[in-house]
Amino acid sequence: MVLVSVIIPTYNRADFLKRSITSVLNQSFNDLELIIVDDGSTDHTHDVVGSFSDKRIKYLKKENAGVSSARNLGVKNSKGDYIAFLDSDDEWHRDKLASQVSYLKNTGKVLVHTAERWLRDGKVVKQKKHHQKHGGDMFIRSLQGCVISPSSVLMKKELFEQIGGMREDFVVCEDYDFWLKVTSLYDIGFLENEFVNKYGGHEDQLSFKFFAMDYWRVKSMAWILQNRPLSEERSKALLESCHKKCQYLMKGYKKHQNFKDYEEVKSIASFVTLHK
Structure with missing residues (x-):
């Protein structure tokens, strides 16, 4: 049984994808499978995935239907006890999964997220106070905006199934909806380590496209x-x-x-x- 199923949804991000895949395969925690869900890419995404020979990789290609559809399909095809998401333009520190698996086993919580480092044009971006991550009772804080980054999360698969997956009718803020549902039921675990490098600034990011979130x-x-x-x-x-x-x-x-x-x-x- 694979313990952690890592799911990377991607759409026309071949130039970033190799970095994300490499950060998963280089994890100090090895008991994982990596499911890459290609949401109808028209670039050379298939070739990037094909350049890796690791048997832990599973590649799924589907018609374009959005990131929620891609994540839901990835979970549906997963075998792990735990689910981790990674955006195809982000990358992980090598000890991310090991630290999170240990945390969940020791605390009994259903989900843990981490701090992250924001980068733009190769420089670290200082986060404002309202962007700072926390754990515990997150419901009220989650009302204002998305306070959990998908790339930073490790959760029990049964939690994802309990929530019912991510809403595919939401063209944006699908993560906001999911975390609000989770925090209405559970306290959230948190690790202060910056285990995620989050890269910003490219124009295909949803935040550039939708202003009435x-x-x-x-x-x-x-x-x-x-x-x-x-x-x-x-x-x-x-x-x-x-x-x-x-x-x-x-x-x-x-x-x-x-x-x-x-x-x-x-x-x-x-x-x-x-x-x-």
Whole structure:
């Protein structure tokens, strides 16, 4: 039985992929499989993967359907007890998996993430205070934005299955939705080591393409409100955050005459108001 299944979803990132693959194969923890899910790439991704002869690599190619679809397919084809994700433009420190496996075995937690080093044009980028990672009860902090990086996570496979995988109808913020669901149920483990190098600045990153991310966040919060029992403190924080984001979105949609999304967000705002 393979203990850790590492899943790299990728789409037209052949120039970065070799670095990511190498960082997995060079892990000090060896009991792993690496599943590379090619989400319909049209570049030389297949050739990059083919340049490696390691038997732990499994290559899956599918029609382009987004990162959630790729990650879900990877998990579906995995054999490990634990799941780790790695974005195809990031890389790991060699002791990442060993440290995380030890942590989960010793604490009994279902998920642990780590600190990360941000790099742009070869230089380290200083992270702002609100970007700093933490562990414990992360639910309220998770309402404002994504506070867990997919590349930094190791989780029990049964947790991923319990949550139901990542939402494939979310074109962005699918990780926000997933972590919000997880943190509504569990405390999160954290390691302060910067076990991930996260590279930024290339224009194909989703953050360059989608500016109204709060649209997806309010949809996620509405789901939590309907499906999770919340304490008074958590409920208050969610309602306030969701209401504020809805008002901001509605103002923008009205200004740009985007009446379809305006009406959808308005219905979410009305639902939130009823729960206040």
